[in-house]
Amino acid sequence: MEMNFSQHISGQFNTDLEAIRSHMMAMGGLVERQVANAIEAITSGDTSPADEIIRREDDVDRMEVAIDRECTQILVRRQPAASDLRMVLAVSRVVRDLERIGDEAQKIAFHALEIGGSANSGFCQQAIRYMGAEVCKMISGALDAFARHDVDGAIDVVRHDKLVDQQYSAALRELITYMMEDPRSIGQAINILWILRAIERIGDHARNISEQVIYVVSGADVRHSSLTEMEERAHPDNAAED
């Protein structure tokens, strides 16, 4: 008997599974660029990428629908089990998270347009730049971990999400200080608040993607669990080799 289990008996099944994975990766790449551009628009004060971001959000939505349909097709036609089932479910969930990230990037772009040229007013610029860079890394880290079935990489992303959350709290306090000092800046500050909030949400979605990596690899559903719990369950003694 052939003992190489990397391939299904059905070549088409292999192709189909590979297709949803690569389509998800492509969508991830697009979303990641959207976020990076949005952060760039905010921090540089150059609003020109913002229009582009808003336009491309439609592409992201279309990709989500298309990939979701492919997942449904596989579920219907192949009745996948075990790792295949987990892969399809995870892709379907990840795609939804990516779409939300896309939404958040669009929101940032809107706010960038609203703030307009006055972006360099200085509120929390540091925090936005830092957090933006962080979540971009998280998205790519999560997608990499997914591609490589890398549980440790995924846990690393979750760890980063903690940092982003801390920075978000710090930035909020800073913002409140500004608003109390100068009530005229409240309008501006609220825009900044929404932007910070969007970035923080992107971090959360990246964390969700990482959780799906753990689900795909080890079968453990680690949503809504703490980091230590996650680490424990992602590495059971006899994790399924794949």
Next chain:
Amino acid sequence: MTDQQLTTRAKVERSMTRRRRAEMRFRAYGVMSIAFGLLCLVVLFSNILGQGLSTFRQTVLEVNLHIDGDALGISRQSSEAEISAADYETLLKNFMREKAGATSRDDRRLAGTLVSVGAPWQIRDAVLANTDVIGDHLRLEIIMDDDVDQWYKHDRDIGQPGRLKDNQIKWLESWIADGSLHTRFNTTFFVNGDSREPELAGIRGAIAGSLLTMLVTFLLSFPIGVAAAIYLEEFAPRNRMTEIVEININNLAAVPSITFGLLGLAIFIGLFGVARSTPLVGGLVLTLMTLPTIIISGRAAIKAVPPSIREAALGLGASRMQMVFHHVLPLALPGMLTGTIIGMAQALGETAPLLMVGMIAFVVDVPNFISDPATVLPVQIFLWSDSPERAFTERTSGAIIVLLAFLIVMNTAAVWLRRRLERRW
């Protein structure tokens, strides 16, 4: 791409012609072989029927005989023994001389030989059956001699005298003219046993012998064969011993039948002292011969019962015997019966082994029981075919027709039985 497809199709087309031709050829071979078989069958049947059908007609002379009680020395009050002992032969001879109007010494002799030597007994039997005819006239169809019979049925049409003298033919022609000499259905052939005189020889003895022999064969071989088949197929452990038994049974089916005759002679007659020439010993020998056929066909029938039925029974907790008797045997029985009947048909046509156990003896009496001396149909055929008289050649074919009829009946019964038993489910 298109080119290649075309050439592929062309290739297929070309091979199709070849294939069709091969198929046609094969079909033609089949038709030819079947036609050849049919032709042989037609030749055989027409030959046998052509020779044998005339057996079923018999030449008789219708006479109105005066039973002269005084001349015979009997009266209506005479005892049976006295009537039996009376000299009917002279009575008949005198009558024939008168009827022929023979005066010379030669003519008187010739007139007397026209009737069968059995004719006086015919008169005796008629008188015994009805003593009122003593002193009166008796109307009787007297059986003619085989020479007359043959002349009437065959030679007369082509103007040959056969073995008759001119005078005799003259008399016969005149009797034909007045309607007293004619043919009737040959009941003698079916009610008499064997005889040296062809016109008196019949197959009743042989038929009775065959039936009794078959009865013995069936009563022995069917239960033994079925039991052996069931044991070997369902119960016997698979080991060297059963393997040897199996091989031997298969080999026995191919042993020349005369060997069984020798075996029967040595064992049944030599060792156990069973009487020779009886249906009992014949049946025993034929049982030996038929058993392998029945066992082999019985095993095949048992094997043909789907294993799923066995599993179903065993799975429900039936014991092995319950499984066999409740499920396997009822399903296998039609096949077993067919095998048995085919084996019996084979045995019915068997001659060689019976020769060895003395069933070739000349037996006139019809056997009533399995221990009476008897012969069987095929042996009777064999005996007659060896006789020089022309009339016996005719009877040989007649007996063959009867034997074939028996075989056809048996095979039809096999088919019918099979259908009937199978139709239940």
Next chain:
Amino acid sequence: MPIIKDHKTDGLPFSDSPKLKARNVNVFYGEKQAIYDVSLDIGANEVIALIGPSGCGKSTFLRCLNRMNDTIEICRVDGQILLDDDDIYGSKVDVVPLRARVGMVFQKPNPFPKSIFDNVAYGPRIHGLVEHRDELHEIVENSLKRAGLWNEVKDRLHAPGTGLSGGQQQRLCIARTIAVDPEVILMDEPCSALDPIATAKIEELIDELRENYTIAIVTHSMQQAARVSQRTAYFHMGQLIEVNPTDLVFTTPQHSLTEAYITGRFG
């Protein structure tokens, strides 16, 4: 040689309330070993599915449980199989009552060529379960009802069982099996010859039967195993690779061989 040396079954091969216990069972067909050291509990009132590629020994193992392998002369069974703690391969055990306690339903529907009534009545008759004809009638009716066949055949109980459709025949076979009131029912691919509707009916029936019986089912259809069973045992080349609750086996199998088989990477 076993394909994996010193293999220990992954997962939970043992049960808290075992009905049948197999311990270190080895099965040989002549020189060839078909089952290697299988230990497995079948819990009371559970449906356990035995899955695995063709020739993996799952049917062989199933047939050990009511000694149907006895009918194969060259088959030899080592180890212990306990039904309620009695060794069914004990020297004093008679297979006839054993098979009444552990019934079997086969791959191909195999009703006897008798009437529907006689099919169901056969078991009770041979085991002497009834005294009167009324009682027999009651058993037949109840068994057919439990097999979900009563309404379809009540008007033609004396028609031949072989005249039913495939699915009905298989339910008749199940009725026949439960007529002798077994404790365990073994099913050897009971739906492989049936269409999806008939299959669904049998699966529904299996689910209902679980209340009163312990059921072990061999199946080639992983979806069927997933639908009907509480636990799934995966056999591979005569070894019991993994036993786990069915939902676990089909989402996160423990052993890579199980994973490869149920995801369609071989088999």
